[in-house]
Amino acid sequence: MSSRVTVEYDPELLALARRAKQVAVITGAGISSESGIPTFRGAGESGALWKNFRAEELATPQAFARDPELVWEWYDWRREICAASEPNKAHEVVAAMDAHYENFLLITQNVDNLHRRAGSRRLYEIHGNIFRGRCVQTGRSFDLPAPPLDPLPPRSPFADAPARPDIVWFGESYDQEMLGACLDFLAECELVFVIGTSGMVPIPIYLADHARKHGAVIVDVNPEVSGATEIAAHYWQGRAGDALPPFWEQI
Ligand code: OAD
Numbered sequence: 001m002s003s004r005v006t007v008e009y010d011p012e013l014l015a016l017a018r019r020a021k022q023v024a025v026i027t028g029a030g031i032s033s034e035s036g037i038p039t040f041r042g043a044g045e046s047g048a049l050w051k052n053f054r055a056e057e058l059a060t061p062q063a064f065a066r067d068p069e070l071v072w073e074w075y076d077w078r079r080e081i082c083a084a085s086e087p088n089k090a091h092e093v094v095a096a097m098d099a100h101y102e103n104f105l106l107i108t109q110n111v112d113n114l115h116r117r118a119g120s121r122r123l124y125e126i127h128g129n130i131f132r133g134r135c136v137q138t139g140r141s142f143d144l145p146a147p148p149l150d151p152l153p154p155r156s157p158f159a160d161a162p163a164r165p166d167i168v169w170f171g172e173s174y175d176q177e178m179l180g181a182c183l184d185f186l187a188e189c190e191l192v193f194v195i196g197t198s199g200m201v202p203i204p205i206y207l208a209d210h211a212r213k214h215g216a217v218i219v220d221v222n223p224e225v226s227g228a229t230e231i232a233a234h235y236w237q238g239r240a241g242d243a244l245p246p247f248w249e250q251i
Helices: 011-019 029-035 061-066 068-084 089-100 114-118 176-187 203-213 240-248
Strands: 022-027 103-108 123-125 128-135 141-143 163-167 191-195 217-221 234-236
Touching: 011 217, 022 089, 022 176, 022 203, 029 089, 029 114, 029 240, 061 068, 068 128, 068 163, 089 103, 089 114, 089 240, 103 176, 114 123, 123 176, 176 203, 191 203, 203 217, 217 240
Parallel strands: 022 103, 022 191, 103 123, 191 217, 217 234
Antiparallel strands: 128 141, 128 163
16 A cells, blocks of 8 residues: 555646746745754744854844854854755755746745755845855955865955855845846746745745735745745645645646
8 A cells, every 4th residue: 555645736726837837936944944954933943053143143244244253154054054965855846847837936045055956047046145255345256165164264266355155144135136037027927936934034925925916826835824824825834845746746
């Protein structure tokens, strides 16, 4: 006897996912929790405390100005965790969607690089990428060498200046051009999946709601009720790695 569980999804949603031409996925830390990367809040392997600091205390321009070495050490610790992790089944489904749909965009808040490693190609990393540094003088970004970094903090390869992580920190603004491109794309979407985000940082919910107002059907995938749940037409209460593969098999 097979132990396989047959999951029943809404037939209208399945039909929409089969015929859709323009689809987006918005992801947060939850999609990487099954890869062993701690989330910032909520269910999963949460509790991203390092030396008793919370992310909000280190991921700021003020923290960097005060103690760049401490901030770089924290990022080096996180970079080691990301480098040692593998993309999971949910990342793979998102990459399969990228390959399948004519018009597709992944908007991720994650800086862990796992979407790229899973094969996603059409993506915006709206919070940056932990494997890149940025010159504080020229603003140009560059690939960091493998962790542990030496010297730490690293210097810019472009100028006689320090480098910072290529991350959008608390209190900093988003790349407006990238955000505009996201909004334009979402306005034309038929279907948007919001996966593993709490909504405590409001941008993913704002983006998903923009798509909804322009006619997209929203699917929220999260073991816990999140900021996306109330705007979603479908709430799949569960882990991304459990909920997405059986759905995608039916497309
Ligand atoms: P959070 O840590 O705020 O939320 C993670 C969400 O993932 C929670 O709602 C969990 O319930 C959910 N979750 C946990 N395990 C899951 C699983 N297996 N499948 C699906 N969902 C799961 O993460 P974000 O919303 O991404 O910013 O946080 C936004 C930003 O806050 C981050 O990008 C980061 C942080 O400060 C920066 O570092 C700039």
